[in-house]
Amino acid sequence: xxxxxxxxxxxxxxxxxxxxxxxxxxxxxxxxxxxxxxxxxxxxxxxxxxxxxxxxxxxxxxxxxxxxxxxxxxxxxxxxxxxxxxxxxxxxxxxxxxxxxxxxxxxxxxxxxxxxxxxxxxxxxxxxxxxxxxxxxxxxxxxxxxxxxxxxxxxxxxxxxxxxxxxxxxxxxxxxxxxxxxxxxxxxxxxxxxxxxxxxxxxxxxxxxxxxxxxxxxxxxxxxxxxxx
Numbered sequence: 620x621x622x623x624x625x626x627x628x629x630x631x632x633x634x635x636x637x638x639x640x641x642x643x644x645x646x647x648x649x650x651x652x653x654x655x656x657x658x659x660x661x662x663x664x665x666x667x668x669x670x671x672x673x674x675x676x677x678x679x680x681x682x683x684x685x686x687x688x689x690x691x692x693x694x695x696x697x698x699x700x701x702x703x704x705x706x707x708x709x710x711x712x713x714x715x716x717x718x719x720x721x722x723x724x725x726x727x728x729x730x731x732x733x734x735x736x737x738x739x740x741x742x743x744x745x746x747x748x749x750x751x752x753x754x755x756x757x758x759x760x761x762x763x764x765x766x767x768x769x770x771x772x773x774x775x776x777x778x779x780x781x782x783x784x785x786x787x788x789x790x791x792x793x794x795x796x797x798x799x800x801x802x803x804x805x806x807x808x809x810x811x812x813x814x815x816x817x818x819x820x821x822x823x824x825x826x827x828x829x830x831x832x833x834x835x836x837x838x839x840x841x842x843x844x845x846x847x848x
Contacts, residue, residue, distance in 0.1 A: 620624045632734070633845070648684060652676065669798035676685070676723050689721065692717065718826060732809070734760065735787055737785055738782055747803060750770030752776050755772075755819075767813070773810075814840070
């Protein structure tokens with residue numbers, strides 16, 4: 620199916636925004652957070668320190684009177700340079716293009732299933748800068764199969780689940796982890812849509828290089844088609 624058709628399909632699954640985080644507040648206010656390599660303010664932040672990085676995000680959200688900072692789809696980021704897992708001496712093969720949306724807020728925030736589905740797989744991805752505990756759900760909507768990925772969770776989130784578990788839209792499937800378990804990032808959810816999961820289990824690339832961008836941009840459409848932030 621052509622990319623534009625799948626995007627249209629996702630956009631029309633639900634006319635209303637789909638929540639993947641639950642906060643114990645009446646009103647959720649989002650603010651866009653630019654983490655691109657061209658954002659000059661980031662040059663003053665030590666992105667290798669999850670503490671300093673987290674203080675920057677918290678101060679930014681507070682200044683905007685926001686509960687959740689979000690963004691990052693197809694954003695080219697310098698922050699992955701801190702990890703050998705993403706680095707390459709060749710600029711074209713350096714993995715620095717983000718394929719999901721990040722939602723930055725407090726650790727232990729409940730994470731919700733975007734849609735009805737089943738647990739496809741889960742894993743603790745322990746590389747520095749990786750997802751940490753991750754859950755992938757499989758969905759079948761109007762006979763269309765696709766997947767959603769939830770990264771940077773707590774270890775408890777993957778301790779009592781099994782492949783094939785049925786989940787309902789809006790059901791709590793986990794909670795956001797701290798830097799100690801989530802790949803050494805400030806607490807956030809990496810949310811990604813995947814058309815073809817290929818042979819991956821409990822993991823799928825969330826960052827790609829320039830050479831592979833065309834494939835991944837097609838296989839991983841904009842998550843905001845569901846979130847509608």
